[in-house]
Amino acid sequence: MTRKVSVILDEVFPKIPHDKRLVIENYLSLLLKWHNNNNIISSSDTEYVIKREIYDSYQFSNLITGKTFTDIGTGGGIPGIIIAILNPDKEIVLLDRKSTYIDFLRIAQHDLGLNNVNITEQDFFVNKFQLNTETVLFKNFSNKKIAKMQYEKKLIYMIDTVKNSKSVKKVYLLTGTPVLELSEDFVEDYKLTVKKISSPFFPTSRYFAEVLL
Numbered sequence: 001m002t003r004k005v006s007v008i009l010d011e012v013f014p015k016i017p018h019d020k021r022l023v024i025e026n027y028l029s030l031l032l033k034w035h036n037n038n039n040i041i042s043s044s045d046t047e048y049v050i051k052r053e054i055y056d057s058y059q060f061s062n063l064i065t066g067k068t069f070t071d072i073g074t075g076g077g078i079p080g081i082i083i084a085i086l087n088p089d090k091e092i093v094l095l096d097r098k099s100t101y102i103d104f105l106r107i108a109q110h111d112l113g114l115n116n117v118n119i120t121e122q123d124f125f126v127n128k129f130q131l132n133t134e135t136v137l138f139k140n141f142s143n144k145k146i147a148k149m150q151y152e153k154k155l156i157y158m159i160d161t162v163k164n165s166k167s168v169k170k171v172y173l174l175t176g177t178p179v180l181e182l183s184e185d186f187v188e189d190y191k192l193t194v195k196k197i198s199s200p201f202f203p204t205s206r207y208f209a210e211v212l213l
């Protein structure tokens with residue numbers, strides 16, 4: 001039998017205040033409704049989405065500092081929408097190049113009453129595009145142009161593109177084990193620090209990486 005979403009949320013996030021948990025529940029309901037027709041998240045299994053995607057975003061939210069953020073390649077709003085719900089004092093730009101996601105994000109922003117969210121439909125790799133926030137977030141960013149690159153080259157390409165925007169001082173990434181194998185030169189040049197994010201629900205950990213520009 002499928003368990004009630006509110007029950008799973010209460011169990012997984014006992015420390016999130018009830019009013020914010022309700023907003024997350026409404027977001028999930030919208031996300032899963034849209035997913036049925038538009039395939040906008042990694043899975044249609046609600047419990048998996050809560051324990052993997054929402055929980056990782058919650059952990060991400062607990063580690064970030066700063067006031068203004070762009071979530072690049074936000075897709076259905078993960079992690080940006082969760083961060084916006086949990087931190088009404090932070091301003092979040094949700095950026096994606098695909099109109100299906102943008103249409104969904106506009107509806108979600110309106111229905112959830114998220115006043116601290118801005119939505120930008122934009123290809124991040126387009127020349128001369130300027131970001132306006134002090135921090136950039138990447139979670140599971142993928143793009144054909146960089147898909148075949150070795151991990152370190154891929155990161156350099158992404159970070160160097162971010163560097164074209166003078167406002168950005170910091171990049172946060174939620175990523176996998178390859179971040180532990182970056183060269184000493186990379187660690188030094190980009191002032192990289194990494195923290196392990198363990199999951200009580202899955203054997204695979206994720207990593208939170210900070211790069212200073």
Ligand SMILES: C[S@@+](CC[C@H](N)C(=O)[O-])C[C@H]1O[C@@H](n2cnc3c(N)ncnc32)[C@H](O)[C@@H]1O
Nearest residue numbers: 073074075078096097123124125139140142143
């Ligand atoms: C694998 S999804 C990750 C979505 C979300 N961050 C998550 O963790 O569930 C990658 C996203 O990056 C977006 N994307 C890929 N290339 C992009 C580009 N050049 N500019 C903006 N968005 C891009 C895609 O449209 C897609 O939504």
